[in-house]
Amino acid sequence: MLLSYREALNQAMREEMRRDPRIFLIGEEVGYYQGAFKVTKGFVEEFGPQRVVDTPITEAGFTGLAIGAAMAGLQPIVELMTMNFGIVALDQIVNNAAKIRYMSGGQLSVPIVIRGPGSAAHQLGAQHSQSLEAWFCHVPGLKVVAPSTPRDAKGLLKSAIRDQNPVIFIEAQLLYGTKGEVTEGEYTIPLGQAEVKRAGADVTVVAYSKMLLVALEAADQLSREGLDVEVIDPRTLKPLDLDTIVTSVKKTGRLVIVEEGWRFCGLGAQIADSIYTAAFDYLDGPIVRVTGEEVPMPYSRPLEDAAIPDVPRVVAAVKSVCGAA
Amino acid sequence: MADMDRDDLLSLYRQMLLIRRFEEKSAEMYALAKIAGFLHLYIGEEAVAVGAIAALRPDDYAISAYRDHGYCLARGSDPGKVMAELFGKATGLCQGKGGSMHLVDLPNRFMGGYAIVGGHIPLATGLAFATKYQKQDLVTVCFFGEGAVPSGQAHEAFNLAALWKLPVIFICENNRYGMGTPVHRAVALYENVAEAARSYGIMAERVDGMDVLAVRALMRTVVDQVRAGHGPFFIEAMTYRFMGHSMADPSHGHYRSKDEVEEHRKRDPLVLLKQQILDQALCAEADFKPLEQEVGEIVAAAVKFADESPFPEPSALHRDVMVED
Ligand SMILES: Cc1ncc(C[n+]2csc(CCOP(=O)(O)OP(=O)(O)O)c2C)c(N)n1
Ligand SMILES: [Mg+2]
Numbered sequence: 001m002l003l004s005y006r007e008a009l010n011q012a013m014r015e016e017m018r019r020d021p022r023i024f025l026i027g028e029e030v031g032y033y034q035g036a037f038k039v040t041k042g043f044v045e046e047f048g049p050q051r052v053v054d055t056p057i058t059e060a061g062f063t064g065l066a067i068g069a070a071m072a073g074l075q076p077i078v079e080l081m082t083m084n085f086g087i088v089a090l091d092q093i094v095n096n097a098a099k100i101r102y103m104s105g106g107q108l109s110v111p112i113v114i115r116g117p118g119s120a121a122h123q124l125g126a127q128h129s130q131s132l133e134a135w136f137c138h139v140p141g142l143k144v145v146a147p148s149t150p151r152d153a154k155g156l157l158k159s160a161i162r163d164q165n166p167v168i169f170i171e172a173q174l175l176y177g178t179k180g181e182v183t184e185g186e187y188t189i190p191l192g193q194a195e196v197k198r199a200g201a202d203v204t205v206v207a208y209s210k211m212l213l214v215a216l217e218a219a220d221q222l223s224r225e226g227l228d229v230e231v232i233d234p235r236t237l238k239p240l241d242l243d244t245i246v247t248s249v250k251k252t253g254r255l256v257i258v259e260e261g262w263r264f265c266g267l268g269a270q271i272a273d274s275i276y277t278a279a280f281d282y283l284d285g286p287i288v289r290v291t292g293e294e295v296p297m298p299y300s301r302p303l304e305d306a307a308i309p310d311v312p313r314v315v316a317a318v319k320s321v322c323g324a325a
Numbered sequence: 326m327a328d329m330d331r332d333d334l335l336s337l338y339r340q341m342l343l344i345r346r347f348e349e350k351s352a353e354m355y356a357l358a359k360i361a362g363f364l365h366l367y368i369g370e371e372a373v374a375v376g377a378i379a380a381l382r383p384d385d386y387a388i389s390a391y392r393d394h395g396y397c398l399a400r401g402s403d404p405g406k407v408m409a410e411l412f413g414k415a416t417g418l419c420q421g422k423g424g425s426m427h428l429v430d431l432p433n434r435f436m437g438g439y440a441i442v443g444g445h446i447p448l449a450t451g452l453a454f455a456t457k458y459q460k461q462d463l464v465t466v467c468f469f470g471e472g473a474v475p476s477g478q479a480h481e482a483f484n485l486a487a488l489w490k491l492p493v494i495f496i497c498e499n500n501r502y503g504m505g506t507p508v509h510r511a512v513a514l515y516e517n518v519a520e521a522a523r524s525y526g527i528m529a530e531r532v533d534g535m536d537v538l539a540v541r542a543l544m545r546t547v548v549d550q551v552r553a554g555h556g557p558f559f560i561e562a563m564t565y566r567f568m569g570h571s572m573a574d575p576s577h578g579h580y581r582s583k584d585e586v587e588e589h590r591k592r593d594p595l596v597l598l599k600q601q602i603l604d605q606a607l608c609a610e611a612d613f614k615p616l617e618q619e620v621g622e623i624v625a626a627a628v629k630f631a632d633e634s635p636f637p638e639p640s641a642l643h644r645d646v647m648v649e650d
Contacts, residue, residue, distance in 0.1 A: 024458065050458065055485070056481075056484060056485070056488070058481040058484065058485065060447065060477065060478050060481055061447050061450070061478065061481025061482055061484065061485050062447075062481075062485065063447070064444070064446075064447020064448055064450070064451060064478065064481075064482070065447050065448075065450045065451040065454055065482070065485055066451060067447070067448055067451055068388075068447065068448035068449060068450060068451020068452045068453075068454065068455070069451040069452070069454045069455040069458070070451070071436060071448065071451065071452065071455075072386070072436075072451070072452045072455035072456065073455060073459070074454075074455045074458060074459075091441055091444055091478070092444065092447065095439075095441050095444055096439070096444060096445075096448060100437070101645055101646070101647070101648065102422055102645050102646050103419060103422055103423045103427040103429070103437070104419050104422075104423060104427070104429035104431070104437060104645075105417070105418070105419035105420035105421075105422045105423065105429070105645060106420070106644070106645035107419070107429050107430075107431040108429060108431060108436070108437070109648050111648075140646050141646055141647065143647075163648075163650075164648040164650070165647050165648050
C-alpha cells in the first residue's frame with residue numbers, strides 16, 4: 001500500500017488509540033485544525049476532544065501536564081508543532097520525563113511520546129530550522145527516534161507509543177509528503193534496530209531522517225561511477241544499533257556519517273567515537289562526517305542551501321574516504 | 326472550635342512533632358556528615374503539610390518542591406525509609422537515588438519532590454488531568470513556595486488548570502523568602518500573591534499557615550469543592566521557615582534579622598496547637614510527655630535503621646534509567 005509519511009503517522013496513532021483508551025493526543029492545533037501539518041486529520045472527529053486535546057501555546061505547561069498524566073497511568077502523545085518549540089519544554093523533558101524513573105528508584109515511569117518535525121524545511125529562518133536530536137540523545141532516560149520512510153514512521157511510532165519510556169520522535173516537514181510502500185495491517189518495528197537501506201561492498205554511509213534520502217541519491221549516483229555504497233539508517237538514534245553499523249564497517253572498511261545538525265558535538269561525532277572504539281582495526285582510513293554548517297540557519301535560499309548537506313557533498317565525502325577524490 | 330476532639334488534636338500535634346523532631350535530627354545527621362548535598366528543613370512550616378494532608382483521602386495525589394520531608398511524613402511514609410533516603414542508603418524510599426529533594430512514595434501517593442523551582446506545577450495539573458480523564462473522584466494537591474509563583478511554568482499550569490477545570494489544589498507556602506529574597510522583591514503583587522491564580526479565574530483564599538486547624542478547615546471545604554468538579558483552587562498559606570534556606574544558610578544574617586526570626590518563632594505552629602489544646606482543657610501538659618517520648622523513639626529508630634542499612638550495590642548504578650521490557 002502506497003502511503004505518505006504523514007498518512008503513515010496518522011494510521012499509527014489511529015490504530016494505537018483505537019487499541020488503548022489510555023492513549024491521548026495533546027498539542028497545539030492537533031484537534032479542530034487537524035494538526036499544523038495535518039498529521040492528525042480526522043482525529044478529533046473520531047476520538048473526541050477529551051482524547052485529542054488542543055492546547056494554548058504553552059509547551060512547558062502542556063508537556064509537563066502530559067508527563068504528570070503519564071505518571072498517573074495514561075499514555076500521552078505530545079505533538080510539538082515543531083521540535084524547535086521543544087526547547088521551551090526542555091526543562092520538562094530533561095528534568096522530569098527523563099529523570100523521574102531513576103530519581104524515584106523505579107517507582108514511577110513516564111510512558112510518553114513527544115513527537116513533531118525537526119530539521120529545516122524551506123527558508124523558515126534560524127528559529128524554525130533546527131536539528132536538535134543530539135540534545136535529546138545526550139540525556140540518559142530518553143529514547144530518540146527519527147524515521148526516514150513511511151513504513152518506518154508507522155512501525156516505529158507504534159513501538160514508541162507502546163514503549164514505557166519517554167520517547168522523542170523526530171519527524172521532518174519535508175518528509176510528510178514523501179510516499180512509500182507500507183505493509184498492510186498491523187505491524188511494528190522495534191526501537192533500537194537499524195536497517196540496511198541499500199546493500200553495498202565498498203563504503204558504508206550512515207544517514208537518518210531526511211539525510212537518508214540524500215545518501216540514497218548519492219549512492220545511486222556513485223554506483224554509476226563504479227562505487228558500491230552501503231547505506232544504513234539507524235532509525236532509532238538512541239539506543240543506537242551499533243552492531244549493524246559495525247558489521248557493515250567490517251565489510252567495507254570505510255565510513256561516512258551524514259547529519260543535518262551542527263558538527264560540533266553532533267550525533268555523527270558520537271557514532272564515529274563508537275565505531276572507532278568498536279571497529280578501529282577494520283577501518284582503512286579516518287571516518288568522514290558530512291554535517292550542517294556551524295551557523296544559525298540563514299533565510300536566503302543560496303545561503304540556506306549552503307548550510308545543509310546535499311548530494312554533491314555526500315558524493316565528495318564518499319569519494320574522499322575511498323581515495324577516489 | 327467545633328472540631329475539638331482530644332484524640333484528633335493530639336494526632337495532629339503528634340504528626341507535626343514527628344516532622345519537627347525528624348528535621349532536627351536530620352540537621353544533626355548533616356553535621357555528622359551522614360547526610361550530604363542540599364538539605365532544606367521544614368521547621369516552622371509543619372502546620373501547612375499536616376493540616377492540608379489531613380483533609381485528603383489516602384488515594385488523592387500530593388506533589389511538592391524540594392523542601393519535602395514534611396509532606397512525605399504527613400502522607401504516612403515510614404520515617405526509617407525517609408531517613409535512609411537522606412543517608413543515600415539502599416533501603417531509602419528511592420533506594421538512595423533521589424535524596425532529600427526527590428522523595429517519592431508511590432504507595433502513599435506522594436508523587437515526588439522536585440528541585441527545579443516551578444517545574445513540578447505542570448506535573449500536578451497532569452496528575453489531575455489523568456484522574457479527571459479516568460473519571461476518578463480524586464484531587465491532586467501541589468505544594469510550592471511563593472518563590473515559584475512568578476515562574477512561567479506556574480502561570481502556564483494555572484491557565485491549563487483553570488481552562489480545563491482540573492481537580493488540583495495549589496498550595497503556595499508563603500514563607501516570605503525564596504532563599505534570601507523577600508517576597509516583596511520577587512512578586513509584583515507581593516501583598517496578595519494569590520492574584521497570580523485569580524487572574525486566571527482560579528478561586529483563592531489566604532490562610533494562617535501556622536494554625537494547623539485553620540489550614541485543615543479551609544482544606545476540607547476546598548477539597549469537597551474541587552472533588553465535586555468545580556475546578557482548581559489556590560491557597561496561600563502564610564508561614565515562616567525558622568531555619569536557613571538550606572543547611573548552607575544560617576537562620577538569620579544579612580537578609581533577615583534575628584529579631585524577625587524570633588518574632589515569628591512566637592507563633593510556632595506546635596506551640597499554637599498545644600496552647601489551643603491546653604486552653605480547651607482537653608489535656609494537661611503531662612499528656613504531651615508520652616508523645617515526645619514516642620516520637621523521639623521513632624526518630625531514633627529511623628536513624629538507627631538508616632545508619633545500619635547498606636549503601637546501594639555498584640550494580641544499582643544503571644538500574645532504573647530505563648524501563649526494561
Ligand atoms: C529554576 C530554578 N532556579 C533557581 C533555583 C535555586 N533555588 C532553589 S530554592 C530557591 C528559592 C525558592 O524559594 P521558594 O519557592 O519560596 O521556596 P522555599 O525555599 O521558600 O520553600 C532557589 C532560587 C532552582 N532550584 N530552580
Ligand atoms: Mg519561600
